Amino acid sequence: MGGRDQRPDPARRPAGEIHRDKMACLGELTVGIAHELNNTVGYIASNLNTLGRYTDSLRRLVDRVDGHLKPDAAARWHSELAEARWEQVDRDLAQLLEETREGADHLKRVVADLKALARPTPTSESVSLDQCVEGGLTILTHALKHRYQVERHLAAPRLLNVIRPQVMQVAINLIHNALQAQPNGGHLRISTVDDGEYATLLVDDAGPGVPPDKVTKVFEPYYTTKPSGTGLGLAIAAQVVRSHGGDLTVSPSDLGGARFAASFSGLLHPRAETMCLYDPDEVAQ
Numbered sequence: 648m649g650g651r652d653q654r655p656d657p658a659r660r661p662a663g664e665i666h667r668d669k670m671a672c673l674g675e676l677t678v679g680i681a682h683e684l685n686n687t688v689g690y691i692a693s694n695l696n697t698l699g700r701y702t703d704s705l706r707r708l709v710d711r712v713d714g715h716l717k718p719d720a721a722a723r724w725h726s727e728l729a730e731a732r733w734e735q736v737d738r739d740l741a742q743l744l745e746e747t748r749e750g751a752d753h754l755k756r757v758v759a760d761l762k763a764l765a766r767p768t769p770t771s772e773s774v775s776l777d778q779c780v781e782g783g784l785t786i787l788t789h790a791l792k793h794r795y796q797v798e799r800h801l802a803a804p805r806l807l808n809v810i811r812p813q814v815m816q817v818a819i820n821l822i823h824n825a826l827q828a829q830p831n832g833g834h835l836r837i838s839t840v841d842d843g844e845y846a847t848l849l850v851d852d853a854g855p856g857v858p859p860d861k862v863t864k865v866f867e868p869y870y871t872t873k874p875s876g877t878g879l880g881l882a883i884a885a886q887v888v889r890s891h892g893g894d895l896t897v898s899p900s901d902l903g904g905a906r907f908a909a910s911f912s913g914l915l916h917p918r919a920e921t922m923c924l925y926d927p928d929e930v931a932q
């Protein structure tokens with residue numbers, strides 16, 4: 648793996664600055680999009696409820712028609728119903744409504760998680776590692792849907808004092824790397840464990856793994872082996888994890904690729920809320 652190992656260049660803008668600009672831009676965009684999506688999903692959900700009530704009334708009406716008909720008319724009515732495949736339509740209607748409701752609920756969760764991720768002023772919250780990981784997974788639903796076998800074992804429900812969007816970002820960065828390590832699909836395991844002191848996120852993949860001589864290098868800002876990578880994902884994740892009193896490590900995975908382990912103590916660095924968010928320059932120092 649030959650990385651684009653970048654040495655400091657005076658003409659280059661500091662990594663923290665680039666990243667802060669990117670996050671500010673993303674934050675603004677996200678807030679706008681989330682607002683639009685929220686409104687739209689709001690009336691979709693409300694219309695679906697009305698549709699559900701109306702179809703129930705229609706179903707009851709259709710069921711009652713029989714009682715008002717003479718035998719020959721009833722027979723014609725039944726053959727009309729059969730011709731229109733009413734039984735199947737009735738069944739499908741219920742299922743379609745249910746699936747669409749689930750879609751709308753999912754969209755609501757995505758919007759809520761996106762908003763949490765883009766929260767402009769990061770403040771600490773009492774939230775579990777599992778909740779943060781679930782938030783990250785919701786955002787990555789689409790990317791994970793196809794071609795990947797994804798195992799989830801979330802077992803860290805203890806409430807921690809963390810900056811939620813940052814912990815979500817760690818989960819997203821690690822999972823995203825695991826996906827990119829297997830561009831044609833593969834196997835991922837996302838698990839959390841808690842030993843009472845540290846809650847730890849483990850992301851295992853079946854990709855090529857990290858070569859032993861690169862296990863430190865991968866955490867350096869700008870180190871990337873991807874044509875369009877910034878090389879900041881792991882540097883940012885490492886900084887976030889450290890400011891949460893934990894550690895980010897890489898080791899070989901039993902799945903054949905890499906295992907990244909991000910531990911969180913739940914004890915925030917005293918400056919965590921005020922220090923420059925995701926500032927890889929601080930990591931580099």
Ligand SMILES: Nc1ncnc2c1ncn2[C@@H]1O[C@H](COP(=O)(O)OP(=O)(O)OP(=O)(O)O)[C@@H](O)[C@H]1O
Nearest residue numbers: 824825828856865871872876877878879880881905
């Ligand atoms: N799961 C993994 N398997 C194998 N190599 C990995 C894995 N995760 C990271 N790496 C290596 O570490 C490098 C640095 O990762 P990092 O997330 O910091 O940056 P990036 O993914 O290249 O770019 P960015 O995250 O900014 O899009 C990657 O380019 C890759 O070579």
Ligand SMILES: [Mg+2]
Nearest residue numbers: 820824880881
């Ligand atoms: Mg990355």
